[in-house]
Amino acid sequence: MSRPRRVAASLLVAVALTSCSGKTAAPPPHAPAGPVPGAASAGDPYMPGAGNGGYDVQNYDLDLRIAPHAEPELAGTATITADATEALSRFNLDLTGLTVSKVTVGGSPAAYTRSAGKLVVTPPKPLPRGRFVVSVAYSGTPREINDPLLGKYGWIPTRDGVFTGDEPDGAHTWFPGNDQPGDKATFGFRVTVPRGLTAIANGELTGTGTTGGSTTYTWRERDPMATYLAMVDVGRFTVRTGRTPGGIPIYVAIDPSVTTIGLGRLYDETARITDAWVRLFGPYPFGSTGGVVDDAPVRFALETQTRPEYVAGIVADPTVIAHELSHQWFGDSVTPARWSDIWLNEGFATYAEWMWREREPGGVPVQRQFDSRYSQKESGDLWNVPPAAPGRGRMFGRAVYERGAMTLHALRKKVGDAKFFAILRAWAAEHRHANATTADFIALSERVSGISLGRLFRVWLYGKGRPANW
Numbered sequence: 001m002s003r004p005r006r007v008a009a010s011l012l013v014a015v016a017l018t019s020c021s022g023k024t025a026a027p028p029p030h031a032p033a034g035p036v037p038g039a040a041s042a043g044d045p046y047m048p049g050a051g052n053g054g055y056d057v058q059n060y061d062l063d064l065r066i067a068p069h070a071e072p073e074l075a076g077t078a079t080i081t082a083d084a085t086e087a088l089s090r091f092n093l094d095l096t097g098l099t100v101s102k103v104t105v106g107g108s109p110a111a112y113t114r115s116a117g118k119l120v121v122t123p124p125k126p127l128p129r130g131r132f133v134v135s136v137a138y139s140g141t142p143r144e145i146n147d148p149l150l151g152k153y154g155w156i157p158t159r160d161g162v163f164t165g166d167e168p169d170g171a172h173t174w175f176p177g178n179d180q181p182g183d184k185a186t187f188g189f190r191v192t193v194p195r196g197l198t199a200i201a202n203g204e205l206t207g208t209g210t211t212g213g214s215t216t217y218t219w220r221e222r223d224p225m226a227t228y229l230a231m232v233d234v235g236r237f238t239v240r241t242g243r244t245p246g247g248i249p250i251y252v253a254i255d256p257s258v259t260t261i262g263l264g265r266l267y268d269e270t271a272r273i274t275d276a277w278v279r280l281f282g283p284y285p286f287g288s289t290g291g292v293v294d295d296a297p298v299r300f301a302l303e304t305q306t307r308p309e310y311v312a313g314i315v316a317d318p319t320v321i322a323h324e325l326s327h328q329w330f331g332d333s334v335t336p337a338r339w340s341d342i343w344l345n346e347g348f349a350t351y352a353e354w355m356w357r358e359r360e361p362g363g364v365p366v367q368r369q370f371d372s373r374y375s376q377k378e379s380g381d382l383w384n385v386p387p388a389a390p391g392r393g394r395m396f397g398r399a400v401y402e403r404g405a406m407t408l409h410a411l412r413k414k415v416g417d418a419k420f421f422a423i424l425r426a427w428a429a430e431h432r433h434a435n436a437t438t439a440d441f442i443a444l445s446e447r448v449s450g451i452s453l454g455r456l457f458r459v460w461l462y463g464k465g466r467p468a469n470w
């Protein structure tokens, strides 16, 4: 994610968020003999209560009827295929607001109750370990989240439709699931909207059909995706599709009321940057690339998988596009399991931004971008907040983004360009479509470089105060 922030010399500072935690509970020493309730939280202290335990989602099929500005705006069925990781007497899904009308497990009606942020499902018979399918029919008008720190996110009405931007925990305002980054799954979307509107989601468009006054768009994301990266954008859009010069399918769309960037430039920048990052970071991790620019009343861009979302006010800067597309490798394909590791998303994407700024005409060398920050001796968050342990209140703060990027630059100077880029490519390759931690990154960096890097990462990622030597 990136958010414009005014700092001294009109630096574009990205702020990020994320989180998740896939805390896997160790089996108790005396495991209960019978089925147990699944855990009611993933156990991430940055997102108390978010996510659930006892199962591992494999696929979401979201069949949604969206009627912007109608009441209700949303009616749908979520069909979730999951693997029970223990025998379950009941389990929780994350879901806030909305009215649930029916829940089935394995096709049979299941009992359910609601509690804060949760849908608690009791199957007709306890579930053994292994595959099961739960289906939830629901409707209502999702409420946007208005957070004092993060601003508005989640389900955001626009003039002509709806925009969804879910990081870190907005997804469960519009579909039930395991809303934590440690449980990634494939997604199918079947979105029915009033004729004349377009519905855009992640992955590839696999069909459209108009019946009467409605059009249905089906999208498929075949690669695992964290819930915070799922999106559905509905409205009037002009669309361009094709392939990047490097051969990657591309789908871009712009709300026609947006004047800060044209469809041609969005397409060209997206194609050029995607191909450039392939050369630097390794094979593109997903089936397609792209972007959507909407007129949503928010001030962020988000790296929604395969298709980042932008709004009019911040898309004009190509380094924002460079930032969000780099997240396809760093954040979307390789995803932190816990939100405390969000620098693995935002430090990397900020460093990508710096590298793109260096390449632009009149570009600023990465070293100078590092130096301009390092010379700030008294700079609050930058030196006082450890990027790899920022605390919940600073997880989208300057240290995570900028000191995270500085950490990578310090690493690059220490190991040299060849080994540094080998580390980035190995990171993307070895943890492709999976979850990873800061400890994983440190271990990989030492293995690939053959250099002991404990001190460097300690002072840059975990220390307070401006690092002096490393």
Ligand SMILES: [Zn+2]
Pocket (backbone or CB within 6 Å): 001, 002, 014, 015, 016, 303, 323, 327, 345, 346, 349
């Ligand atoms: Zn970001």
